[in-house]
Amino acid sequence: MSVTAAQGFVAAGVAAGLKESGAPDLALVVNRGPSTAAAGVFTANRVKAAPVLWSEQVLKGGGVTAVVLNSGGANACTGPLGFQDTHATAEHAAGALGLNAAEIAVASTGLIGIRLPMDRLLPGVDAAAAELSAHGGERAALAIMTTDTVHKTAVAQRAGWIVGGMAKGAGMLAPGLATMLVVLTTDADLDAAALDRALRAATRTTFDRVDSDGCMSTNDTVLLLASGASGVAPDESEFTEAVTAVCDDLARQLIKDAEGASKDIRIEVVGAASEADAVEVGRSIARNNLLKCAIHGEDPNWGRVLSAIGTTSAAFEPDRLNVAINGVWVCRNGSVGEDRELVDMRFREVTITADLAAGTESAVIWTNDLTADYVHENSAYSS
Amino acid sequence: MSVTAAQGFVAAGVAAGLKESGAPDLALVVNRGPSTAAAGVFTANRVKAAPVLWSEQVLKGGGVTAVVLNSGGANACTGPLGFQDTHATAEHAAGALGLNAAEIAVASTGLIGIRLPMDRLLPGVDAAAAELSAHGGERAALAIMTTDTVHKTAVAQRAGWIVGGMAKGAGMLAPGLATMLVVLTTDADLDAAALDRALRAATRTTFDRVDSDGCMSTNDTVLLLASGASGVAPDESEFTEAVTAVCDDLARQLIKDAEGASKDIRIEVVGAASEADAVEVGRSIARNNLLKCAIHGEDPNWGRVLSAIGTTSAAFEPDRLNVAINGVWVCRNGSVGEDRELVDMRFREVTITADLAAGTESAVIWTNDLTADYVHENSAYSS
Numbered sequence: 001m002s003v004t005a006a007q008g009f010v011a012a013g014v015a016a017g018l019k020e021s022g023a024p025d026l027a028l029v030v031n032r033g034p035s036t037a038a039a040g041v042f043t044a045n046r047v048k049a050a051p052v053l054w055s056e057q058v059l060k061g062g063g064v065t066a067v068v069l070n071s072g073g074a075n076a077c078t079g080p081l082g083f084q085d086t087h088a089t090a091e092h093a094a095g096a097l098g099l100n101a102a103e104i105a106v107a108s109t110g111l112i113g114i115r116l117p118m119d120r121l122l123p124g125v126d127a128a129a130a131e132l133s134a135h136g137g138e139r140a141a142l143a144i145m146t147t148d149t150v151h152k153t154a155v156a157q158r159a160g161w162i163v164g165g166m167a168k169g170a171g172m173l174a175p176g177l178a179t180m181l182v183v184l185t186t187d188a189d190l191d192a193a194a195l196d197r198a199l200r201a202a203t204r205t206t207f208d209r210v211d212s213d214g215c216m217s218t219n220d221t222v223l224l225l226a227s228g229a230s231g232v233a234p235d236e237s238e239f240t241e242a243v244t245a246v247c248d249d250l251a252r253q254l255i256k257d258a259e260g261a262s263k264d265i266r267i268e269v270v271g272a273a274s275e276a277d278a279v280e281v282g283r284s285i286a287r288n289n290l291l292k293c294a295i296h297g298e299d300p301n302w303g304r305v306l307s308a309i310g311t312t313s314a315a316f317e318p319d320r321l322n323v324a325i326n327g328v329w330v331c332r333n334g335s336v337g338e339d340r341e342l343v344d345m346r347f348r349e350v351t352i353t354a355d356l357a358a359g360t361e362s363a364v365i366w367t368n369d370l371t372a373d374y375v376h377e378n379s380a381y382s383s
Numbered sequence: 384m385s386v387t388a389a390q391g392f393v394a395a396g397v398a399a400g401l402k403e404s405g406a407p408d409l410a411l412v413v414n415r416g417p418s419t420a421a422a423g424v425f426t427a428n429r430v431k432a433a434p435v436l437w438s439e440q441v442l443k444g445g446g447v448t449a450v451v452l453n454s455g456g457a458n459a460c461t462g463p464l465g466f467q468d469t470h471a472t473a474e475h476a477a478g479a480l481g482l483n484a485a486e487i488a489v490a491s492t493g494l495i496g497i498r499l500p501m502d503r504l505l506p507g508v509d510a511a512a513a514e515l516s517a518h519g520g521e522r523a524a525l526a527i528m529t530t531d532t533v534h535k536t537a538v539a540q541r542a543g544w545i546v547g548g549m550a551k552g553a554g555m556l557a558p559g560l561a562t563m564l565v566v567l568t569t570d571a572d573l574d575a576a577a578l579d580r581a582l583r584a585a586t587r588t589t590f591d592r593v594d595s596d597g598c599m600s601t602n603d604t605v606l607l608l609a610s611g612a613s614g615v616a617p618d619e620s621e622f623t624e625a626v627t628a629v630c631d632d633l634a635r636q637l638i639k640d641a642e643g644a645s646k647d648i649r650i651e652v653v654g655a656a657s658e659a660d661a662v663e664v665g666r667s668i669a670r671n672n673l674l675k676c677a678i679h680g681e682d683p684n685w686g687r688v689l690s691a692i693g694t695t696s697a698a699f700e701p702d703r704l705n706v707a708i709n710g711v712w713v714c715r716n717g718s719v720g721e722d723r724e725l726v727d728m729r730f731r732e733v734t735i736t737a738d739l740a741a742g743t744e745s746a747v748i749w750t751n752d753l754t755a756d757y758v759h760e761n762s763a764y765s766s
Contacts, residue, residue, distance in 0.1 A: 047693030079718035112686025297762030303495025310430030335462035372755035379680030
């Protein structure tokens with residue numbers, strides 16, 4: 001499973017002492033090749049953490065031989081010294097692994113605005129390098145957790161090749177990617193350009209359509225590393241499908257583990273004039289705090305759905321809107337539809353279908369309900 | 384105080400039985416002239432309640448002789464029959480008051496998607512008409528409350544003329560106006576065009592900069608009625624200042640009474656390249672759930688402020704951003720500034736100053752913290 005499911009990869013996860021709890025907090029993923037092709041997608045936030053700035057540069061070179069990931073500190077908003085810390089991390093890993101620092105990506109997650117304790121992090125890199133193994137994928141996935149309650153891994157096995165991956169993320173999940181770190185590996189033999197196309201296509205309809213709380217992180221990173229060890233060069237559409245399947249699986253795991261959530265809400269926007277309209281409407285619904293509270297209370301409050309749709313610039317006529325909650329069309333033609341008492345909302349997954357009656361395009365956005373537990377988890381000092 | 388502070392106005396508030404609690408739920412405000420000039424600003428939500436659609440038409444005529452307001456039902460998403468209910472309300476009030484229905488505005492607040500009980504509402508209009516008095520402003524303000532814990536009124540007295548007003552609103556507060564109904568009255572003698580200019584200028588920097596929870600209502604209505612009874616035609620800038628003062632006072636009262644809130648957060652964006660940039664950044668900060676939770680926990684979490692700024696399109700360089708919380712510059716040049724332990728957040732009002740270091744423009748946005756009480760209040764069935 002995880003990042004070591006595909007041939008050519010070794011990984012490790014160790015406790016470097018970055019977390020006060022003593023839990024694992026440093027992961028290392030190494031691509032032993034023969035290929036080192038890679039692709040990456042990063043946060044759209046204009047305030048980017050040092051490791052994001054670093055890894056963006058690494059990706060421009062086209063090859064990634066290793067990734068160092070740490071929890072216990074985001075290394076964001078730490079100025080030039082923070083960037084030096086990331087650089088030093090890559091250099092140290094390069095020394096330990098006999099690789100070139102310019103091909104080592106770095107990803108960090110945790111509190112913003114605090115320097116990483118390099119006196120613990122660098123020995124942690126050494127410890128991880130010493131523990132690298134083809135069975136290390138699970139431990140690597142454990143080491144990148146922050147407020148996650150479970151570690152997240154996924155694998156898609158195809159004829160002769162594999163795509164595997166790990167992810168972390170539980171809060172601050174939002175468009176343009178969430179506070180999430182994702183490493184995907186494959187033993188398929190594809191060049192960096194093909195990997196980039198597949199990764200962008202996959203993230204566009206998976207991670208980018210997860211919107212737990214509307215808050216975009218400074219650190220989001222999704223990397224796809226290809227070892228070519230299978231010797232198989234799959235058809236690009238088949239490869240994209242497999243990468244999308246793994247991303248979709250991991251994205252769903254992020255939503256299921258979102259901070260304080262008691263409901264996973266699938267928002268299907270149909271009948272849209274364009275996919276962009278469908279996404280805009282879905283996101284607007286996903287970000288409506290009043291609706292998110294209503295779903296938490298198992299209240300099929302379709303008025304709040306219409307209210308959210310009304311704030312968008314999508315093509316629709318108010319008196320043609322239809323809304324179903326768990327399959328019951330509680331709003332038809334912008335007005336009262338079927339009896340809301342028919343809606344069964346006892347289960348964790350809730351589906352809201354918004355029909356704009358303006359075309360044939362559609363999109364799905366995933367979000368969570370808003371709960372007192374979310375507030376508690378995020379109002380604790382320095383959470 | 385309230386809408387009867389200015390000469391020429393009478394008002395009343397009664398319990399028509401729209402609310403199950405038996406609390407007052409129907410208000411009437413009548414302009415006895417000599418002038419009936421008026422202006423109005425309505426929700427920017429494209430899903431507009433029937434009374435909004437009606438009152439927009441009334442305002443196009445230029446004169447408003449009376450306003451019927453009800454709590455206990457929003458009459459939104461009720462289709463053509465809902466619009467007929469609003470029309471019937473205006474016609475009934477016209478009959479009771481000897482006025483023209485085309486000059487009677489209607490405003491409603493409460494649950495979306497439910498028809499109003501007209502068999503109770505229309506007798507309520509009669510009862511209110513019978514109780515109209517120059518001291519009825521307070522009772523009118525009480526009758527428009529929903530989840531409000533206090534009624535809201537404000538008055539600005541100037542040389543020879545007065546601007547007074549009432550407002551309701553406690554949740555769903557957002558840009559393009561909040562779920563709020565506001566009626567302002569003045570005995571100044573100004574025509575509809577002057578009133579419109581003053582009202583738009585006033586709301587732009589007051590109600591439009593209140594963003595309690597990012598949720599835009601279907602029913603927001605702000606009306607300004609001028610009786611001309613003072614015989615004074617004030618200078619337009621002086622008049623705009625007085626209307627702005629009353630709007631600002633009422634807007635602050637809305638924030639203070641926001642559902643479940645324990646903090647009132649004043650977000651000052653300074654050093655912006657344009658006022659639009661300042662507003663965009665202020666709103667992005669105001670809508671960041673993670674930050675709102677942090678403020679609730681009295682955590683001066685400036686990283687979440689930078690994170691929110693980073694999602695905007697405003698002009699700024701990440702490494703030049705400065706953030707102060709209650710006057711302590713905890714972030715300087717995009718990195719750690721003064722000791723966060725110096726920030727005192729015990730009091731209800733919290734000021735976040737975001738300096739974009741990109742110009743000389745500024746704006747202030749008001750919001751609230753996000754609390755478990757907000758979740759509870761909005762997750763109860765059909766709240």
